[in-house]
Amino acid sequence: MKRIILSNWRSIAFVFFGCFIVFFVWNLNERMSDRTLEYFVGPSQVKWDAAEVRWSHAVNSRSRLTEALSGPTHMLEADVIIRGRDPKEPIMAHPPDTDSDITLKEWLEGVKDHNKGIKLDFKSLEAVPPSVALxxxxxxxxxxxxxxADILSGPGGQARPLDPQAFLFSVKTLPSHTVLSLGWTTGWTAGADNAGYSWNMVRVMEEICRALKNPVTFPVRAxxxxxxxxxxxxxxxxxxxYTLTVWTGQNDEFTLQDLLPYKEEVDIRRIYYDLQDSGRTEQENN
Incomplete structure (x- = not known):
């Protein structure tokens, strides 16, 4: 009888342990809900390094889209605005441009049959609701x-950020695993003493993002x-x-040493490097 009772208790304990493991893994997946690395690297990969994700920039025309779709990059980054003439609809262009040879609808249709991720960059609120619908x-x-979208003013930023609450309201119908890339407007001047992201800037951003269910990446200037x-x-x-996405302006100056503390001290799954080709080559060769 004692053996039977002991066996039953062992069985119960095993079931509870199994349930705990399932719950732990499920909860971990929910907290680490950015699925980008898993999509590109694969769930069986032991070492997940966000630096392995490669980017195509300013994919705002038919020719750039064709090139990017046939290339080795993983993520296609493009800008969305409302066309400056009729018909008023979302198109792929970066201000000050007001027109394009491809609409967002055509762009999405072109991408959907390819194994690529997409990043849509919004410079105005009016483009967000119709784009979300598409x-x-x-x-x-x-x-x-x-x-x-840039939703807060950052170091040296001159552009007006999008209203954070209005932007988040406009994208709330998207699935919860959609990555929200929420940044600061920034500026950088060669030869000047450029200030970094202040404590107030990061604390205000965290207050905005704290209640969100989505994974959030913060684009930060290298x-x-x-x-x-x-x-x-x-x-x-x-x-x-939360993750970081390190990016660089075309004329920015930064050294490899600026990136080393993050590579050495922060989880490599949590820092993407959306760099110009020269900066990426230097970073990969380290």
């Missing part, structure tokens, strides 16, 4: 989809990393849903 029509659950290490490290620590 995106929902062709959305594929497993495809990485990033939605980008030339401002060295003076912002403490602030951005703190920001990453506030949630497992």
């Amino acid at each position: 995106l929902e029509e062709v959305y594929q659950p497993d495809r990485p989809v990033w939605i980008n 030339a401002l990393l060295a003076q912002s290490f403490s602030q951005l490290s703190w920001l990453l620590q506030q949630s497992d849903r």
